[in-house]
Amino acid sequence: MLDIKYIREHPEEVKRGAQRKRIDIDIDHLLAVDSNRRTVLNEVEALRAKKNSASARIAGLTGADKQNAIIEMKETAAREKEQSVALKEIEEELQALMLRVPMPPADDIPDGGENDYTVLRTWGEPRKFDFEPLDHVELAERLDLFDLARGAKVAGSRFYYLRNEGALLHWAVCRYAVDQLTAKGFTPMTVPVLVKREAMVGTGYFPGGEDQAYKIPEDELFLVGTAEVPLCAFHADEILEEEELPKLYAGYSSCFRREAGTYGKDTRGIYRIHQFDKVEQVVICQNDVQTSINFQEQLQQNAEEIVQALGLPHRVIVGAAGDIGQGQVKKYDIETWMPSRTGYGETHSCSRFYDFQARRLNLRYRTKDGEIKFCHTLNNTAIASPRILIPILENYQQADGSVVVPEVLRPYMGGMDVIRKK
RNA sequence: GGAGAGAUGGCCGAGUGGUCGAAGGCGCACGCCUGGAGAGCGUGUAGGGUGCAAGCCCUCGCGAGUUCGAAUCUCGCUCUCUCCGCCA
Numbered sequence: 001m002l003d004i005k006y007i008r009e010h011p012e013e014v015k016r017g018a019q020r021k022r023i024d025i026d027i028d029h030l031l032a033v034d035s036n037r038r039t040v041l042n043e044v045e046a047l048r049a050k051k052n053s054a055s056a057r058i059a060g061l062t063g064a065d066k067q068n069a070i071i072e073m074k075e076t077a078a079r080e081k082e083q084s085v086a087l088k089e090i091e092e093e094l095q096a097l098m099l100r101v102p103m104p105p106a107d108d109i110p111d112g113g114e115n116d117y118t119v120l121r122t123w124g125e126p127r128k129f130d131f132e133p134l135d136h137v138e139l140a141e142r143l144d145l146f147d148l149a150r151g152a153k154v155a156g157s158r159f160y161y162l163r164n165e166g167a168l169l170h171w172a173v174c175r176y177a178v179d180q181l182t183a184k185g186f187t188p189m190t191v192p193v194l195v196k197r198e199a200m201v202g203t204g205y206f207p208g209g210e211d212q213a214y215k216i217p218e219d220e221l222f223l224v225g226t227a228e229v230p231l232c233a234f235h236a237d238e239i240l241e242e243e244e245l246p247k248l249y250a251g252y253s254s255c256f257r258r259e260a261g262t263y264g265k266d267t268r269g270i271y272r273i274h275q276f277d278k279v280e281q282v283v284i285c286q287n288d289v290q291t292s293i294n295f296q297e298q299l300q301q302n303a304e305e306i307v308q309a310l311g312l313p314h315r316v317i318v319g320a321a322g323d324i325g326q327g328q329v330k331k332y333d334i335e336t337w338m339p340s341r342t343g344y345g346e347t348h349s350c351s352r353f354y355d356f357q358a359r360r361l362n363l364r365y366r367t368k369d370g371e372i373k374f375c376h377t378l379n380n381t382a383i384a385s386p387r388i389l390i391p392i393l394e395n396y397q398q399a400d401g402s403v404v405v406p407e408v409l410r411p412y413m414g415g416m417d418v419i420r421k422k
Numbered sequence: 423g424g425a426g427a428g429a430u431g432g433c434c435g436a437g438u439g440g441u442c443g444a445a446g447g448c449g450c451a452c453g454c455c456u457g458g459a460g461a462g463c464g465u466g467u468a469g470g471g472u473g474c475a476a477g478c479c480c481u482c483g484c485g486a487g488u489u490c491g492a493a494u495c496u497c498g499c500u501c502u503c504u505c506c507g508c509c510a
Contacts, residue, residue: 054491058440060441
């Protein structure tokens with residue numbers, strides 16, 4: 001959410017930001033509703049002030065004077081009530097509009113849509129095979145690492161079981177990522193994966209993303225698509241002290257995504273699935289643009305270090321304005337080389353939001369001078385698995401169908417160095 | 423799932439229809455005092471909206487209602503605690 005004052009004072013900038021993000025929103029209408037709200041608010045407040053002073057007077061009156069004052073008061077009370085109802089309706093309309101206004105994207109990101117990203121840097125060389133490489137599905141079948149058919153039988157398409165070294169590898173990458181972050185001062189956390197609507201709205205997924213989230217109507221809860229949601233909402237409605245910032249959280253959670261509208265896309269293997277596990281980095285910091293920028297670089301570096309330690313070729317791209325989320329200012333993705341795609345596939349996503357989420361979450365802090373401000377929030381993937389198993393299996397495969405375990409994962413695999421057919 | 427108790431400011435806690443955004447205490451901050459510290463004394467100490475400002479308005483878990491007037495009365499909901507049942 002943006003500051004309504006900012007929208008009043010910089011309407012053109014906000015409109016331009018929405019255009020770059022390709023989000024259709026009528027800012028002039030919003031400002032008209034805002035202006036109307038203030039007019040009606042003034043009337044309501046004047047009536048309430050009248051009511052309050054009359055009420056104090058009545059308390060000191062007796063007999064006929066009191067009765068007359070009460071009769072007069074009745075009329076004021078009725079008018080106040082009527083106007084209050086009107087005010088409430090206007091405020092609800094305004095709030096609904098405010099939730100739709102996008103954060104203007106950074107100036108230094110490209111315009112355009114999904115395919116208009118810029119490549120920032122590339123690390124590693126795609127591996128050249130001197131044999132016919134298998135894709136992760138074939139590798140996993142031979143080594144008995146996944147069971148996709150039974151996943152579909154039990155839960156439907158885009159579900160799976162991990163087995164044997166497949167399961168172990170999955171836990172190994174997750175645990176490796178947690179340990180790397182913990183060493184950097186992040187607090188390891190598990191989180192609720194079912195959350196209330198407010199957490200989804202607070203982080204900016206709702207309104208708009210309802211069709212991508214699993215819902216539990218009976219309990220009015222939603223399955224999260226990322227630990228970002230419960231981690232950012234962790235301090236919702238709180239006022240933190242500046243001294244305790246930044247908050248660095250490493251959240252581990254299962255993630256659930258309906259993937260509505262992707263029928264027929266990425267149907268092979270475990271690339272696009274409804275449920276996966278992810279270690280997520282979340283930062284809650286001071287309300288300062290440069291601080292946010294610095295943390296985004298830091299989160300990005302943390303992720304790149306992990307992918308590099310795993311020895312996986314990858315590149316970093318900057319998402320174009322029309323492709324990034326409503327609340328995001330700037331987004332980096334890491335795309336990791338996946339031989340079966342003969343291309344790079346997204347494995348990480350790093351965003352900064354300034355105070356967009358914090359305003360929705362009512363997440364604030366008290367500065368050393370006693371001023372109360374909204375925090376800034378950022379997040380980035382540390383590892384998302386099993387998707388990351390695709391490049392690991394495919395890049396580390398050998399001619400005999402076995403797969404070498406990346407060195408950094410071996411301590412988490414009981415020292416195993418190669419996954420072989422049983 | 424069943425029965426009961428409760429929800430007030432950073433914390434404890436008073437307040438059962440009017441002058442209560444709220445006594446008192448603790449904590450915290452500042453000042454006085456002191457060689458210094460402590461004790462003691464004094465002052466201050468929620469968030470939000472609106473306005474140039476003075477001020478005005480809102481908030482006593484949340485929502486609705488009764489009333490001229492609600493922290494106080496009524497209804498619904500949420501959460502916490504105790505007991506029973508069930509369970510990893």
